[in-house]
Amino acid sequence: MFLGQALGLSAVLFSLGVAGVLLRRNAIVLFMCIELMLNAVNLTFVALAQLHGASGYVMVFFVMTVAAAEAAVGLAIIIGVFRHKQTVDLGNINLLRG
Amino acid sequence: MSAYWVWLAVAFPLLGFLINGGLSLRRPQAKNVVSAVGVGVLAASFLVSALLFVQLRAHPPHQPILIDLWRWLPVGSLQIDMGFQLDQLSAVMLLIVTGVGSLIHLFSVGYMKEDPGYARYFAYLNLFVVFMLVLVLGSSFPVMFIGWEGVGLCSYLLIGFWFSDKVNADAGKKAFIVNRIGDFGFLVAMFMIWHSLGTLTFTGMVAKAPAILPAGSATVTAITLFLFLGCTGKSAQIPLYTWLPDAMAGPTPVSALIHAATMVTAGVYLVIRTNVLFALAPLSSTVVAGIGALTALFAATIGLRQYDIKKVLAYSTVSQLGYMFLGVGTGAYASGLFHLATHAFFKALLFLGAGSVIHAMHHAYHATDSHADAQDMRNMGGLKQYMPVTFWLMLIATLAISGIPPFSGFFSKDEILAAAFARGETNRIYLLFYAMGVTAALLTAFYMARLMTMTFLGSNRTGERERGHLHDAPWVMTGPLVVLGVLSAFGGLLNLPPFMGGGAALERWIEPVTAPSAAFFRLQMPHGSTELFLIGAAVVVAIGGLLAGWRATLQRPIPVAAEAPADTGFWRVLYRKYYIDEIYDALIVRPLVWLSRVILWKGVDQGVVDGAAVNGTARLSRGLGWLGSRLQTGQVGIYVVLFLVGALWILHSVVR
Numbered sequence: 161m162f163l164g165q166a167l168g169l170s171a172v173l174f175s176l177g178v179a180g181v182l183l184r185r186n187a188i189v190l191f192m193c194i195e196l197m198l199n200a201v202n203l204t205f206v207a208l209a210q211l212h213g214a215s216g217y218v219m220v221f222f223v224m225t226v227a228a229a230e231a232a233v234g235l236a237i238i239i240g241v242f243r244h245k246q247t248v249d250l251g252n253i254n255l256l257r258g
Numbered sequence: 259m260s261a262y263w264v265w266l267a268v269a270f271p272l273l274g275f276l277i278n279g280g281l282s283l284r285r286p287q288a289k290n291v292v293s294a295v296g297v298g299v300l301a302a303s304f305l306v307s308a309l310l311f312v313q314l315r316a317h318p319p320h321q322p323i324l325i326d327l328w329r330w331l332p333v334g335s336l337q338i339d340m341g342f343q344l345d346q347l348s349a350v351m352l353l354i355v356t357g358v359g360s361l362i363h364l365f366s367v368g369y370m371k372e373d374p375g376y377a378r379y380f381a382y383l384n385l386f387v388v389f390m391l392v393l394v395l396g397s398s399f400p401v402m403f404i405g406w407e408g409v410g411l412c413s414y415l416l417i418g419f420w421f422s423d424k425v426n427a428d429a430g431k432k433a434f435i436v437n438r439i440g441d442f443g444f445l446v447a448m449f450m451i452w453h454s455l456g457t458l459t460f461t462g463m464v465a466k467a468p469a470i471l472p473a474g475s476a477t478v479t480a481i482t483l484f485l486f487l488g489c490t491g492k493s494a495q496i497p498l499y500t501w502l503p504d505a506m507a508g509p510t511p512v513s514a515l516i517h518a519a520t521m522v523t524a525g526v527y528l529v530i531r532t533n534v535l536f537a538l539a540p541l542s543s544t545v546v547a548g549i550g551a552l553t554a555l556f557a558a559t560i561g562l563r564q565y566d567i568k569k570v571l572a573y574s575t576v577s578q579l580g581y582m583f584l585g586v587g588t589g590a591y592a593s594g595l596f597h598l599a600t601h602a603f604f605k606a607l608l609f610l611g612a613g614s615v616i617h618a619m620h621h622a623y624h625a626t627d628s629h630a631d632a633q634d635m636r637n638m639g640g641l642k643q644y645m646p647v648t649f650w651l652m653l654i655a656t657l658a659i660s661g662i663p664p665f666s667g668f669f670s671k672d673e674i675l676a677a678a679f680a681r682g683e684t685n686r687i688y689l690l691f692y693a694m695g696v697t698a699a700l701l702t703a704f705y706m707a708r709l710m711t712m713t714f715l716g717s718n719r720t721g722e723r724e725r726g727h728l729h730d731a732p733w734v735m736t737g738p739l740v741v742l743g744v745l746s747a748f749g750g751l752l753n754l755p756p757f758m759g760g761g762a763a764l765e766r767w768i769e770p771v772t773a774p775s776a777a778f779f780r781l782q783m784p785h786g787s788t789e790l791f792l793i794g795a796a797v798v799v800a801i802g803g804l805l806a807g808w809r810a811t812l813q814r815p816i817p818v819a820a821e822a823p824a825d826t827g828f829w830r831v832l833y834r835k836y837y838i839d840e841i842y843d844a845l846i847v848r849p850l851v852w853l854s855r856v857i858l859w860k861g862v863d864q865g866v867v868d869g870a871a872v873n874g875t876a877r878l879s880r881g882l883g884w885l886g887s888r889l890q891t892g893q894v895g896i897y898v899v900l901f902l903v904g905a906l907w908i909l910h911s912v913v914r
Contacts, residue, residue, distance in 0.1 A: 181898050190894070254892025 166207035173200035187238050187248040191231075198227045261313050261323040264342050267306040267352060268391045274299030274384035282377035289376050293367045296380035300363045300387060304356035311349050319346065319770045322461060324397055331400070336452070343397035343460060347771040350595065350764070351394035351527060354602050355520050359387050361738035362515040365610050368735035369511055369617060379419060379509065386412035390520050394527060398459040399448045402528075406444065406492065409521045410437045416516060417508040429507035436501040440491015447484035450477065451535075464534050464774045473538045473778055482535050482542035486549075489525030494576050495553045495583060500839055502576055506568040510613030513568060518575045518609050519602035526582040526598050530591045530771065537589065537775030544687065547587025547678065551691035551698075554580030556836075558701035562708070563825065563832035566633045567612045570709050574659065575605055577698055581674050584695055588688065589781040590677035591772045592753070592765035597670035599764070600749045604658040604667055607742035611652035614731040614739070615713060618645060622720060622727035630721070634819040635709065640718035644728035647736050649714045651743040656710050658746045660703040661800040666749030668797070671699065673755070673783075676792050680784050696799055703803025704810075711811040719818045757789065 173196055180193030202220045209216025242248050277295045281288055317323060322345035331338040342348075363383060370379050386409060393405025410433075418430030452458055454477050455466045471478040489495065494502035505517045516522070529536055529546065536543050554577045561573035578601050585594035618641075619632035630637050642649040658665035661672065675695050682689035718725055730736060754760020784792065817823070825833045834840075 178902065182895065182902070185895070250894045253894070257890055257892030 163207055163210065166203060170200045170203040170207065173197075173203065185250045187241070187250055187253075190250065191234055191238065194234075195227065195231070198223055261310060261317070261344055262325055263306065264310055264323075264325055264344050264395065265327060267303045267310065267356065268342075268388055268395065270299040270303040270306065271384045271387040271391070275381050275388060278377050278381035278384055282375070282381050286374070286377045289371070292377045292380050296384060297360065297363045297367060299384060300356060300360040303387065303391070304353075304360050307349075307352040307356045310344060311353060314344060314346070314349050320773070322770075324461065326397075335456075336458075338398060338400050338458060340401060341397040341459075342395040342401075344395065345771060346768050347527070347530060347595070348394050350599065350768070352391065354599055355387065355390050355394060358519045358602050358606050358742075359390075359515060361741055362511050362519070362606060362610065365514075365613070365735050365738045366509075366511040368732050369613055370509060373509075375419065379416075382412055382415045382419070383512070383515070386416070386516060386521070390524075393524055397461070399451065400458055402531075403444065403448065406488075406524065407441065409516070409524065410434060410441070410492070413437075413505065413516050413521055416512040417505045419508050419512070423507075426507040429501075429504040433501040433505050436498050437491045440488045440498055443484040443487025443491070447481050447488065450481045450484065454478075454481070460531060463532070467534050467538060468774065468777070471535075471538055474540060475538075478535055479539040479541050482532070482539040483545065485528060485532060485535070486525075486542060486546055489528055489546075489583070490549065491525075492528075493522050493525030493579050493583070495525070495549050495580065496556060499553060499557065499576050500842060503569055503572040503835070506566070506572050510568065510609060510616060513572070514606045514609030514613065517572070518605040522575065522579055523582065523598045523602070526579070526586060526594055529583070529586040530595055530768075533586070533591050533772055534774040536586070537777075537779035540685075540779070543587045543589065543779070544685065545587070547584050547681075547688065547691050550580045550583025550585075550587055551678075551694040552580070553577065554584060554698040555694045555701070556580075558698045558705065560832055560835050561705040562701060563829050565635050565819065565822075565833075566631075567615065567635050567638075567709065567713060568609070568633055570635075570705060571605070571608055571612055574608075574702065574705065575601075577702060578605065578659070580698070581671060581695065584678055584691055585674035588674070588677045588681045588691075589775070589779045590674060590783075591775070592762075592768045593670065593673035593677055595768060596753045596764050597667075597674055599752060600658065600666035600670040600746070603742055603745040603749050604655040604665075607655040607739060607746050608652060608659070610735070610739055610742065611648050611655065614648045614735055615641060615645065617731055617735070618728050619720065622724035625727045626721070626723045628721065628724060631819050635712040636816055636819040636822055637719055637721075638713045639716045639720070639816065640714070641728065642714040643718070644725075645714075645730045647730045648739070651736075651739045652714075653710065654743045655746050656706045656804075658749075660706055660804055661699055661796055662804070663793075663797060664747075664750060666746050666752075668800075669750035669753060669755065672793055672796050673753070675699070675796060676784055676789060677781060679788075679792055680782055683782075696795065699796060700799045700803040703800045704807035707804045707807025708811045711808050712816060715808075716812060716816070719816065755789075757785075 177193045177195075177197030177200060180196065181190055184190055184193065202223055205216040205220045205223070209220075238248055241253060245252060247253075274295050278292055281292055281295075285291075314323070322343050324341060324343055326339040326341035328340050329337065330340040363380075366379065366383065370376055373379060389405045389408025389412060391405070393402055393409060396402035396405055414430045414434040417433050418427045421427045421430070448458065451463065455463060455470055457463060457466060467478070490498045502517055502522065506513055508517075536546065557573045557576035557580065561570050561577065564570045564573060578597070582594045582597050582601070585591075585597060615638065616632050619638065622628075623630055623632055654665065658667035661668045663669075675692060678688050678692040678695055682692055718728075720728065751760070753762055753764035755762060783789075824830070831837070
């Protein structure tokens with residue numbers, strides 16, 4: 161039915177997410193971009209589930225669960241970083257520099 | 259008693275070493291036990307040796323008795339047994355080592371009585387006897403090598419016995435290091451024998467050598483020259499003799515046992531043992547005889563101008579060992595062994611006599627808190643009056659070493675000179691060796707007369723207060739001297755030549771051992787008028803030397819050591835031993851130290867190994883790590899880009 165459109169939309173969303181991750185420096189925005197990529201993938205699963213059976217739907221629930229957990233942990237880290245450095249700008253967060 | 263019990267002869271001293279070694283660690287003050295064990299095991303070993311000797315007489319002479327104890331090194335086709343070989347040669351050596359060894363052990367009881375290291379001393383001395391017996395009994399080169407190295411170790415331990423003085427420790431090190439050079443020759447010779455003959459046992463060597471090695475071939479010449487290099491180290495011949503005079507730093511009985519009577523004769527024993535090889539290599543035999551004659555003469559000249567009583571005897575030992583090599587290099591193996599035996603008697607007597615003198619001098623100086631040199635003959639003089647027993651016994655030894663008939667040294671030295679003269683008929687250079695030997699005999703008589711005169715005759719120079727403390731040693735010390743005196747006087751009977759009514763007993767006894775070489779290297783000893791002429795010449799030379807030495811020494815008063823003016827001219831050269839030590843130091847030791855320090859240590863070790871290899875590896879990995887760390891910017895964006903590139907690349911390669 162709308163398979164082509166659904167996949168096309170999913171690709172556009174995913175690319176937006178990737179571009180956001182690559183280009184934005186605010187940790188919250190970056191985080192939201194990751195969520196965008198995850199949901200783009202979810203859209204792909206749902207679209208393809210029409211052809212390949214219910215496992216696609218099941219996978220979507222998995223991704224949502226993991227995304228929720230990831231959101232909790234990720235936000236906690238961001239809050240922790242903010243408390244430490246008074247900023248969430250990634251340009252200033254480079255503790256791992258060798 | 260079965261000959262199998264030959265291992266007992268070795269086991270007794272080994273037991274003594276273990277007991278005394280244990281006592282020296284736990285109960286160093288238990289001197290009575292130490293003496294009983296130390297001397298007792300030697301006496302037991304001597305008894306075993308005597309029984310074995312009797313046993314061997316009943317045995318067919320041309321079959322050595324082989325006793326294999328266990329298989330030692332089974333490596334492919336190389337099968338080495340820990341085995342002993344009892345034959346005429348090893349039996350004689352066995353008797354000399356344990357017999358003279360027992361006497362010297364007994365002497366040590368008195369000499370070392372007050373030494374705090376008494377137990378340690380006897381432990382080392384027992385261990386020395388163990389290794390010496392392994393050396394003479396070993397049935398193959400490797401077993402002999404155990405003894406060869408072991409006696410070197412004990413020699414080192416005993417030279418440096420009073421190691422708290424750096425001089426003594428240095429002398430020990432010198433002996434050990436110089437001997438290593440000789441051991442290298444022994445090892446190379448052993449490898450070559452294995453390579454060419456495929457066997458390392460003496461019986462195998464005797465059986466195979468004449469068939470495999472052509473007479474005069476380069477191989478056998480090289481083997482024997484390398485063997486002889488080993489001999490020059492152990493038996494103190496030119497060029498490796500320098501360690502022996504320094505070895506006098508050890509206790510005097512050690513000088514008598516190790517550095518006069520037994521260990522230093524190991525080289526002579528080795529040449530006799532491998533006589534078949536030396537007979538196949540006439541060039542090597544000539545080298546042996548030549549080095550022997552040269553050493554005999556050279557060392558005798560140094561002995562002329564030494565003041566330390568033990569130094570004179572040390573150079574005398576080097577010189578006498580030269581005679582033995584002259585003998586065995588001439589092919590007169592029995593004569594070499596004969597001189598080895600008589601030398602063991604009279605030189606042990608001389609050293610022990612000197613030990614008694616030093617003992618007395620030391621006590622006299624100790625009683626008056628004087629610090630004068632107790633070994634310097636210039637501080638002695640007139641001791642005959644205070645130590646008559648020692649004097650008369652040492653006089654016997656002096657006459658024996660000078661070659662005055664009928665004392666033992668006369669027979670053995672005369673045989674060697676006669677043999678060299680006889681060999682001169684076919685090979686002219688041996689006449690030169692003969693002349694050198696006769697000259698050395700003259701010098702021997704001279705320096706021995708000088709030693710006796712300076713020590714025992716004339717007026718006493720020890721000091722007014724010290725004089726009263728001089729006296730003969732106790733019986734535990736003079737007893738062995740008396741036995742050695744008897745042996746020195748009558749040792750010539752061992753091998754009395756036929757024209758004096760003897761049957762050359764030793765020569766016939768040793769014949770089975772020297773038989774393999776007799777075929778290629780026959781020596782026709784002179785007979786009749788030539789023999790008498792040679793004897794007459796030798797006796798005239800000896801008497802002349804003795805009288806000259808006596809007269810020259812008594813001629814003018816001798817100043818005590820502390821007031822003596824320095825020697826001048828050639829005397830100074832002799833006193834400084836031709837500066838050989840200095841020359842070796844400049845030519846070998848210092849370049850070697852320089853090479854080790856500047857090139858090997860500072861250059862190779864610190865520069866290449868530490869600098870380039872060790873620190874270089876560290877620097878390289880640190881550099882690579884630094885490069886890797888440049889990737890870790892800490893910028894999440896960069897990580898994401900890299901991650902994306904990686905993910906796309908994987909995706910690309912999977913999908914494709």
